[in-house]
Amino acid sequence: MSITSEQSTGPGSTRATTTALANTSGHGSPAADKIFSGISLVAGVLILVVLAAVAIFLVAMASDTFAADPTELTGGKGFASYIWPLVVGTLIAATIALLLATPVGIGVALFISHYAPAKFAKPVGYVIDLLAAIPSVIFGAWGASVLAPHVVPFYNWLGKYFGFLPIFEGPASQTGKTILTAGIVLAIMILPIITAMCREIFLQTPKLQEEAALGLGATRWEMIRMTVFPFARAGIISSVMLALGRALGETMAVTLVLAGGPFNPSLIQSGNQTVASEIALNFPEAYGIRMSELIAAGLVLFVITLLVNVLARFIVSRYNTGVE
Amino acid sequence: MSKRIDVENLNVYYGDFLAVENINMAIEPRSVTAFIGPSGCGKSTFLRTLNRMHEVLPGARVEGKVLLDGEDLYGKGVDPVAVRTHVGMVFQRPNPFPTMSIRENVLAGVKLNNKKISRTDADDLVEKSLRGANLWNEVKDRLDKPGAGLSGGQQQRLCIARTIAVKPEVILMDEPCSALDPISTLAVEDLINELKEEFTVVIVTHNMQQAARVSDKTAFFNIAGTGKPGKLIEYAPTQEIFNNPSEKATEDYVSGRFG
Numbered sequence: 216m217s218i219t220s221e222q223s224t225g226p227g228s229t230r231a232t233t234t235a236l237a238n239t240s241g242h243g244s245p246a247a248d249k250i251f252s253g254i255s256l257v258a259g260v261l262i263l264v265v266l267a268a269v270a271i272f273l274v275a276m277a278s279d280t281f282a283a284d285p286t287e288l289t290g291g292k293g294f295a296s297y298i299w300p301l302v303v304g305t306l307i308a309a310t311i312a313l314l315l316a317t318p319v320g321i322g323v324a325l326f327i328s329h330y331a332p333a334k335f336a337k338p339v340g341y342v343i344d345l346l347a348a349i350p351s352v353i354f355g356a357w358g359a360s361v362l363a364p365h366v367v368p369f370y371n372w373l374g375k376y377f378g379f380l381p382i383f384e385g386p387a388s389q390t391g392k393t394i395l396t397a398g399i400v401l402a403i404m405i406l407p408i409i410t411a412m413c414r415e416i417f418l419q420t421p422k423l424q425e426e427a428a429l430g431l432g433a434t435r436w437e438m439i440r441m442t443v444f445p446f447a448r449a450g451i452i453s454s455v456m457l458a459l460g461r462a463l464g465e466t467m468a469v470t471l472v473l474a475g476g477p478f479n480p481s482l483i484q485s486g487n488q489t490v491a492s493e494i495a496l497n498f499p500e501a502y503g504i505r506m507s508e509l510i511a512a513g514l515v516l517f518v519i520t521l522l523v524n525v526l527a528r529f530i531v532s533r534y535n536t537g538v539e
Numbered sequence: 540m541s542k543r544i545d546v547e548n549l550n551v552y553y554g555d556f557l558a559v560e561n562i563n564m565a566i567e568p569r570s571v572t573a574f575i576g577p578s579g580c581g582k583s584t585f586l587r588t589l590n591r592m593h594e595v596l597p598g599a600r601v602e603g604k605v606l607l608d609g610e611d612l613y614g615k616g617v618d619p620v621a622v623r624t625h626v627g628m629v630f631q632r633p634n635p636f637p638t639m640s641i642r643e644n645v646l647a648g649v650k651l652n653n654k655k656i657s658r659t660d661a662d663d664l665v666e667k668s669l670r671g672a673n674l675w676n677e678v679k680d681r682l683d684k685p686g687a688g689l690s691g692g693q694q695q696r697l698c699i700a701r702t703i704a705v706k707p708e709v710i711l712m713d714e715p716c717s718a719l720d721p722i723s724t725l726a727v728e729d730l731i732n733e734l735k736e737e738f739t740v741v742i743v744t745h746n747m748q749q750a751a752r753v754s755d756k757t758a759f760f761n762i763a764g765t766g767k768p769g770k771l772i773e774y775a776p777t778q779e780i781f782n783n784p785s786e787k788a789t790e791d792y793v794s795g796r797f798g
Binding site for chain 2: 292332333409421423427428429430431432433434439441442445446
């Protein structure tokens with residue numbers, strides 16, 4: 216037994232040495248290595264293929280719309296005039312969500328990472344993470360049936376005192392199913408994304424830098440401004456961009472909450488519609504050119520999301536250089 | 540400005556764990572005092588109680604008194620933030636703020652307390668502080684470059700400049716040379732000798748030659764074993780600690796028989 220095994224290790228080890236040498240000069244590799252690199256290559260290529268397939272599908276299906284006679288399309292004035300209110304509505308809802316969720320999300324993350332006592336910080340963190348686990352249809356149902364009726368008095372108040380601003384022009388919707396309500400629901404939905412990412416990054420701020428600031432006589436807030444925010448800047452931006460991606464694409468919650476309609480500059484009246492919600496509402500009954508039109512709308516959303524991601528990467532890479 | 544420090548019956552805790560027990564010590568103004576002792580003996584912990592940095596860690600607390608010219612740092616109504624502007628600190632590893640330029644680093648602490656410092660005053664202060672830290676000639680042409688771009692020794696001197704810019708009365712140094720090469724160490728040691736003209740300097744060091752070179756008085760700390768509190772064994776003029784210590788443990792330590 217022992218003799219045979221010794222004999223077999225002899226050539227085995229020689230082979231190992233030769234392969235190691237061969238490896239450095241770039242010839243061949245052991246079978247396991249080859250299989251693994253093959254698997255990872257396939258996985259990598261597959262992702263690109265899927266992405267390309269989606270893009271090709273969107274473009275191919277949408278091409279009918281771009282080629283079609285403007286009068287055949289919804290509204291009868293061509294694709295551009297059909298899509299722009301939807302894009303604007305999508306951007307309005309996402310912007311409201313970001314404006315509300317970013318300060319709250321960063322604040323909660325800071326509370327968990329730097330203010331709350333340890334035994335309190337953890338449960339708060341779990342609750343926030345739990346928010347991310349709630350399905351969007353639940354948020355939608357809650358927003359439509361609970362939140363919307365309750366915000367009506369607030370909208371009336373906004374309309375009364377801030378009605379001179381076009382965005383708060385009255386009379387306010389008496390169902391509360393407006394783009395502002397949709398934005399608030401979206402804000403709650405993206406809050407856990409911002410909070411969870413920011414919290415992780417805030418916690419990674421080097422202790423040595425925090426102590427440097429405290430040692431100079433900084434208060435806790437000054438310490439956070441001097442060390443935590445500069446350190447976390449790129450991370451904050453990417454968390455917000457990730458949240459923006461979610462807000463742009465969110466469908467179900469908006470569909471349930473928003474009583475959609477044509478573009479309306481007032482946020483407290485019904486009206487406006489998002490791209491994703493428009494597709495979801497109309498797709499089941501669509502055929503022919505209408506189907507192509509909705510897919511073209513999907514293509515537009517895809518491009519917007521892609522641009523947001525590219526922009527996020529660009530900003531992050533610019534800010535990253537200054538920070539360790 | 541320079542102030543004396545008197546420590547009375549100081550116990551330092553991490554939660555329930557007594558880390559340093561019953562310290563009594565008087566530190567003279569315009570002097571350099573070195574803390575030496577084996578790892579884990581509580582010398583750094585004790586140092587951090589002198590500007591209330593110890594309590595930054597969760598569960599950390601202190602009993603007893605630390606008097607700065609007679610005023611108790613742990614008295615009622617004393618703001619730890621204010622304490623730290625009077626008692627500055629230089630850390631084990633150089634830690635300039637990475638997103639700030641050299642100039643901004645020097646002014647970081649000053650800007651906290653005095654937001655409306657004029658441009659010329661700021662320029663004067665930057666030059667004075669960097670000269671005080673023996674760094675001016677090396678960086679005067681690149682004050683707007685990031686502080687993180689300097690060498691380790693230069694970064695540590697930048698941190699010292701940042702500390703003296705706040706005009707503290709006391710400067711605490713927690714193993715300031717442990718991450719530096721010998722030449723940078725020499726530069727910082729020279730600087731410490733100059734700093735004592737103006738400040739009370741307290742330095743923790745693992746390097747006994749360093750303690751012998753820079754300090755007027757030396758305090759030797761020791762622990763009886765793991766889990767036991769650190770204690771001040773002997774506190775005397777540096778010459779005496781190294782040549783003629785009165786405690787056996789001190790002699791064993793400085794002669795290299797343990798630790």
